[in-house]
Amino acid sequence: MAAMIILLFAIAMFPVYAHVSALSLNYYDKTCPLLEPTVTSAVKKAMMNDITVPAALLRMHFHDCFIRGCDASVLLDSKGNNTSEKAGPPNISLHAFYVIDNAKKAVEALCPGVVSCADILTLAARDAVALSGGPTWAVPKGRKDGRVSNASETRQLPAPVFNISQLQQSFSQRGLSLTDLVALSGGHTLGFSHCSSFQNRIHNFNATLDIDPTLKPSFAASLRNVCPAHNKVKNAGANMDSSATTFDNAYYKLLLKGKGLFSSDQALLTNPKTKTLVSKYASSKQAFEKAFVKSMIKMSSITGGQEIRLNCRVVN
Template identity: 70%
Template sequence: MAVIVAFLSSLLILSVISTPGNSLSLNYYDQTCPNAESIITNAVNEATQTDKTVPAALLRMHFHDCFIRGCDASVLLNSKGNNSAEKDGPPNISLHAFYVIDNAKKQLEASCPGIVSCADILALAARDAVVITGGPTWDVPKGRKDGRTSKASDSLQLPFPTFNFSQLQQSFSQRGLSIKDLVALSESISSTRQTTSDPSIHPSFAASLRNICPVHNKVKNAGVTMDPSATTFDNTYYKLILQKKVLFSLDQALLTVTRSKELVSRFAASKEAFWQAFTKSMIKMSSIAGGTGSEKGLLGWSTRDL
């Protein structure tokens, strides 16, 4: 664990991530809001004490944000008038725990008003979500700008649970992410609902799901947990893929290509190997250029309503 953290720290010290839309750095708020990270961490911890699903929700929310227009917090914006925002798009209706970001932002505004973007709050909250569930930590580059554009139709750009490997690879490569990034981040993009059965699912596992789901068929957004260790950040997901006990064809697609299958096997065999790949991929994904608003002019707190 110490080796992983040391490696990541040295990697980030050597280079500040710069993209056309963002210029990110580790010490972005050191002078303007030095308590920013601790405030966000406390908000995540407090919410998790009463709802154990919060960490997974925040991690998934960050992924859904970054894959649409980059990491700009546009997933937090509310629909208004004739415009339907991202959060109301079909892939996002099951997202929750928005209140955690709201609470963190409220506390940050009281401490250092008009400084910390909602995009940075979401990126830091996603890191804290991993840590609080027993996963690794990493230094998050900061300085993201919030965006004002949010359209429900754009949410259809997210990977579908039925994607085959070619479609998954294309979706990730369009955002500058590799096959290794795809496999390392797959657990955080998996959902807990399925409407059709994947024929590659292990027969006994499929039967157990059929026995559970009818009980909930009248409950909105009902479903079953795919990972029995869903509240702990470990490598169980990859073990389940090898056992064909995953819900989506998207998950099983990782075994259809030699390179990704090798990675699944490596991550299933070694939690440390998964953690190292995951942290590097998270830094990479969370640095996808997003909003281009001025530092104080387009904060999500003041523009949540479009």
Template identity: 70%
Template sequence: MGAMGGVVVLCSVVIFSLSSLCHGLSLNYYDKTCPQAEAIITNVVNKAVKADKKVPAALLRMHFHDCFIRGCDGSVLLNSVGQNTAEKDGPPNISLHAYYVIDSAKKQVEKVCPGVVSCADVLALAARDVVVQAGGPYWQVSKGRLDGRISRASETRQLPSPAFNFSQLLQSFSQRGLSGADLVALSGGHTLGFSHCSSFQNRIHNFDATHDVDPTLNPSFAESLKNICPAVNKAKNAGSNMDTSPATFDNTYYKLLIQRKSLFSSDQALLSTSETKSLVYKFASSHKAFTDAFAKSMIKMSSLTGGQEVRLKCSEAN
């Protein structure tokens, strides 16, 4: 796929055949209709990051969770209405936050170019901007996504789980046209942010019939996690940072993974094939190799399309 070409078209028919026609994206999509869009979004995002260092992890994860359900159509931004429970209220998304940044950016863009820029594009651009703000790579974001009208909490079961093994992860990614190399690169997003105990509890208590703790975990690291997250955990917000520099987009995640100090089963799974393991080592030893690969895989993932309209307000369909 031509990562930086003028037009990127990528359709995942397997997942989105009912909800999406192949919708072309281009780098200059808003050049005539809303040339200020990117600058406005970047400005709002940068202010939000200055005020709250947790915003980068939140928006990057939000974009990922959006794209993996029905394509990058902003469906994760919709509120639950009436009998319908929306994606944002599905179990994997309960901990998503910082929706206010996307709402604020959209509001500012609407003032200048009403009804032109989709919420899905706002989120894709914001995800790039937060990575840059956290010290990560810049990439050109193709635009022209449409917003979806359907958002179902039940569909969040399709999201890859922190407890997934390698074959489950690979299947989830390949159904969306993403490779094992994309899986390793995009997992590097775990360099940002914080995880609640529930996402890694399976590795530190009652792991299997013979081990209480996952034997692939570094023992002293496992012990520190057990102290934070006891078997009967009463502290609602207890958890651990994803790596030792949770506000900085760097390759520390891979270095810790090699030391067996990663949080999730899905992180550890990246060491289970020779191809993915060699990429983990490559990214651990070269920050540039990681950031180049991450940007390329983000372009690929962000090009999964869905949606039917340009929403006027991100939290509700027109």
């Protein structure tokens, strides 16, 4: 109850400045017809040199949309006395911003001042999934870029230690359901996590247990091996699932076996509805992909910007 009160207070202090506005599948058909292949090319090129790019872009998009809507505020650099979102604690590990910079530069060369950074990031996240073996989908476009980015507002992002009530509250504040929560959590099929995000489950779990009892013992032991109690290895951590560069439904299968990495992953098994969905997506990749696409379109349609930024890192 106390945790819920704290969360509600945080949301009251830092409200979500977002709304759903009309987007269109053919928004740039006449003004920038080569937009999508141009963005895809930038993502492909980056992936050739860095296999972590897809996970980075997907996470970047999620973190953008959860603060003020999908307005590319996560791309803004800190300036003067303002510390931007990308410098907030949950975003320190975000990377691959250069991919969006490169895509924007290429798009500007074709269609100056026409395409928002928010649309480019949304398309890049879609490409990241598709190029990793996941589904593709038609992206509604027409987002505008925001002019405000505050590190303090990153406290609104759902944390890896959240329980199901906190997760539900966080998602519902953005018009997202429990189904969206479970489907979008499947994005954890891509990527890597540092020890700090799951340390709470493998050391000093509570007053009587050192390890979270919901973790499979052998899995917990492997995590403790790479993340000892007083870990001093800067980039130590673990892959999000057994196929961390392939977009599939392994995340759900592992979760049912006690091999979910975060407390927030395990939390999906503590609610009857979300547990049923985890089982459904674990048994059917097709069902997961269909739900993921639907929820991604829904999340990425939360908008809140005002301009078409010429440089994704600074306001006009």
